Amino acid sequence: MSEKKLTKGNIALAEGAIQAGCRFYFGYPITPQNDIPEYLAMNLPKVGGTFVPAESEIASINMVMGASASGVRAMTSSSGPGISLMQEGISYMAGSEIPGVIVNIMRCGPGLGGIDPTQGDYSQAVHGGGHGDYRNIVLAPASVQEMFDLTIKAFELSDKYRNPSMIIADAMIGQFQEACRLEPDHTVEVFEKPWSLTGAQGRSPQILKSLFLGPGEQETHNRDLQKKYREIEEKETIAESFMLDDAEIMVVAFGTPSRISKTAIRYLREDGVKAGLFRPVTLFPFPQSELHDYSDKIKKILVVEMNTGQMLNDVKVSLCKDAEVSFYGRPGGGIPYPNEIAEEILKALKK
Amino acid sequence: MNRVFAYPKSLNRVQTHFCPGCTHGIAHRLVAEALDELNITGNTIGIPGVGCCVFLYKYFPIDVLEAPHGRAPACATGMKRARPEKIIFAYQGDGDMAAIGTSEIIHAANRGENITVFFINNSVYGMTGGQMAPTTLLGQQTTTSPYGRDFKNEGYPIRMAEMLATLEGVAYSARVALHTPKHVNRASRTIKKAFEMQMNDMGFSIVEMLSTCSTNWRVSPTEALDVVENEMIPYFPLGTFKERTGKDFL
Numbered sequence: 001m002s003e004k005k006l007t008k009g010n011i012a013l014a015e016g017a018i019q020a021g022c023r024f025y026f027g028y029p030i031t032p033q034n035d036i037p038e039y040l041a042m043n044l045p046k047v048g049g050t051f052v053p054a055e056s057e058i059a060s061i062n063m064v065m066g067a068s069a070s071g072v073r074a075m076t077s078s079s080g081p082g083i084s085l086m087q088e089g090i091s092y093m094a095g096s097e098i099p100g101v102i103v104n105i106m107r108c109g110p111g112l113g114g115i116d117p118t119q120g121d122y123s124q125a126v127h128g129g130g131h132g133d134y135r136n137i138v139l140a141p142a143s144v145q146e147m148f149d150l151t152i153k154a155f156e157l158s159d160k161y162r163n164p165s166m167i168i169a170d171a172m173i174g175q176f177q178e179a180c181r182l183e184p185d186h187t188v189e190v191f192e193k194p195w196s197l198t199g200a201q202g203r204s205p206q207i208l209k210s211l212f213l214g215p216g217e218q219e220t221h222n223r224d225l226q227k228k229y230r231e232i233e234e235k236e237t238i239a240e241s242f243m244l245d246d247a248e249i250m251v252v253a254f255g256t257p258s259r260i261s262k263t264a265i266r267y268l269r270e271d272g273v274k275a276g277l278f279r280p281v282t283l284f285p286f287p288q289s290e291l292h293d294y295s296d297k298i299k300k301i302l303v304v305e306m307n308t309g310q311m312l313n314d315v316k317v318s319l320c321k322d323a324e325v326s327f328y329g330r331p332g333g334g335i336p337y338p339n340e341i342a343e344e345i346l347k348a349l350k351k
Numbered sequence: 352m353n354r355v356f357a358y359p360k361s362l363n364r365v366q367t368h369f370c371p372g373c374t375h376g377i378a379h380r381l382v383a384e385a386l387d388e389l390n391i392t393g394n395t396i397g398i399p400g401v402g403c404c405v406f407l408y409k410y411f412p413i414d415v416l417e418a419p420h421g422r423a424p425a426c427a428t429g430m431k432r433a434r435p436e437k438i439i440f441a442y443q444g445d446g447d448m449a450a451i452g453t454s455e456i457i458h459a460a461n462r463g464e465n466i467t468v469f470f471i472n473n474s475v476y477g478m479t480g481g482q483m484a485p486t487t488l489l490g491q492q493t494t495t496s497p498y499g500r501d502f503k504n505e506g507y508p509i510r511m512a513e514m515l516a517t518l519e520g521v522a523y524s525a526r527v528a529l530h531t532p533k534h535v536n537r538a539s540r541t542i543k544k545a546f547e548m549q550m551n552d553m554g555f556s557i558v559e560m561l562s563t564c565s566t567n568w569r570v571s572p573t574e575a576l577d578v579v580e581n582e583m584i585p586y587f588p589l590g591t592f593k594e595r596t597g598k599d600f601l
């Protein structure tokens with residue numbers, strides 16, 4: 001095992017992509033994710049890879065689509081407005097079952113917004129974002145190490161299920177530095193891609209398309225996609241539990257708020273308050289049944305997000321009916337302090 | 352006996368969806384013949400945009416990726432970068448290329464992407480029912496320019512082949528027509544040359560084809576051929592606007 005090195009989140013993510021075998025990056029600059037294209041522009045050529053500075057995020061996602069369609073691992077990264085521009089392409093990829101990794105180092109909106117950390121794009125990432133009845137696989141790192149590890153995971157899941165994977169992290173996780181081991185903890189999984197477009201020499205032609213005009217064809221296709229999404233939900237959910245065994249209140253948070261919540265929980269534990277944390281790592285598939293099981297024992301729930309409650313509904317539908325749910329959110333770049341969350345935990349306990 | 356005509360191997364024997372009097376089918380046949388002649392069918396991937404070319408996968412026995420409207424040059428860029436040994440062509444209409452997809456075509460051309468683009472200029476949005484396109488002629492009536500295209504409101508018809516020829520990355524840019532046997536023969540040679548440019552790593556190649564749309568022009572098939580000759584060609588002159596002879600850009 002290699003040593004841990006002080007690494008910036010965005011750099012860990014970019015290095016994770018290279019170690020996942022991604023050799024094609026297409027992107028357009030936007031803060032706070034510029035370290036990713038800059039690192040890859042420098043380092044992809046060293047491993048025989050290709051970096052193309054695309055003319056827009058629309059071009060970026062379509063370049064990813066074209067490269068991935070031919071069977072290679074490809075990615076793009078952006079933030080807020082750029083991710084919005086990509087939505088048509090992501091929808092086509094979902095519909096045509098073309099893999100690819102899209103990274104959103106979230107900035108606050110709506111509009112041009114600001115570059116402070118936020119989680120305002122949860123709904124866009126998790127509940128579609130583009131048109132049509134589809135799902136992205138969505139991973140939410142909460143540390144620099146996870147920026148590395150989950151990027152590898154994103155490529156693996158994307159190829160395994162022929163589905164776009166999205167990584168959503170806030171600017172804090174993208175920009176801060178932590179000790180990180182820049183080496184995969186397992187042999188990176190690769191998948192045969194018999195569906196890829198490489199020329200029809202010696203086999204029948206293959207088509208990657210999302211157009212289904214025949215009677216009933218589109219409905220059948222959508223049902224098949226839904227079957228795939230259910231399989232992903234069954235097999236690929238990841239979540240972290242922290243001090244939940246004896247907890248009387250469960251905080252549910254992902255990304256940066258989950259870290260701040262842990263600090264708050266540690267403070268409160270010193271005073272004998274039995275608080276714990278449940279952190280979804282995969283946002284789709286959402287860890288519904290794990291949450292449900294915890295809510296069987298822990299009836300007080302506090303959801304903390306850096307938005308006005310986008311994950312909140314996904315949490316609510318997961319819980320036992322008698323769970324009491326409170327919410328604390330800071331939108332538009334506000335970052336909660338541990339004592340704020342601690343107060344909210346105490347309030348929720350008293351309810 | 353000397354055989355002068357045969358059904359191309361690279362064209363599937365199916366009925367097309369093209370309207371009576373449309374010359375788009377000729378464009379397909381010429382591309383198929385070029386694939387045959389250059390013996391590249393099994394190594395070629397086609398990327399149609401959205402428009403009347405969207406059913407390309409039904410007509411060619413090749414691998415096909417269906418791109419979003421206007422984005423085929425970006426998809427082709429990604430694919431060619433990943434698989435430089437494959438022959439990649441994008442296939443676009445005038446709405447697809449000259450309206451929604453101008454950014455993608457210009458930058459793919461300017462980067463000198465080693466891809467080939469076929470461009471059907473029928474002066475309307477065919478598939479959606481004949482609305483005005485950037486290539487619609489001045490005075491031409493369409494469903495969205497019912498009083499005739501007026502430059503004061505809709506600007507001027509855009510000449511893509513000439514515009515792209517100004518970009519350094521372009522190896523080959525030509526405009527042909529499909530309305531007479533003579534023009535079809537010329538188009539055939541042009542299409543082949545465009546593929547050859549790619550096979551020789553020369554950079555970006557584009558062939559613009561003036562094509563009829565008698566349905567949306569609301570004229571008979573034979574009248575449509577006259578429209579190409581008498582109205583389109585005077586504004587969209589035929590010819591080769593750029594032809595690179597050496598890899599001078601490398």
Ligand SMILES: Cc1ncc(C[n+]2csc(CCOP(=O)(O)OP(=O)(O)O)c2C)c(N)n1
Pocket residue numbers: 401402403404420443444445446447448471473475476477478479484
């Ligand atoms: C983003 C988006 N906008 C609009 C459409 C609808 N649309 C489909 S085909 C088309 C026009 C096609 O016209 P053209 O590119 O000229 O090709 P033609 O049909 O004439 O061959 C339009 C506007 C679409 N598919 N996607």
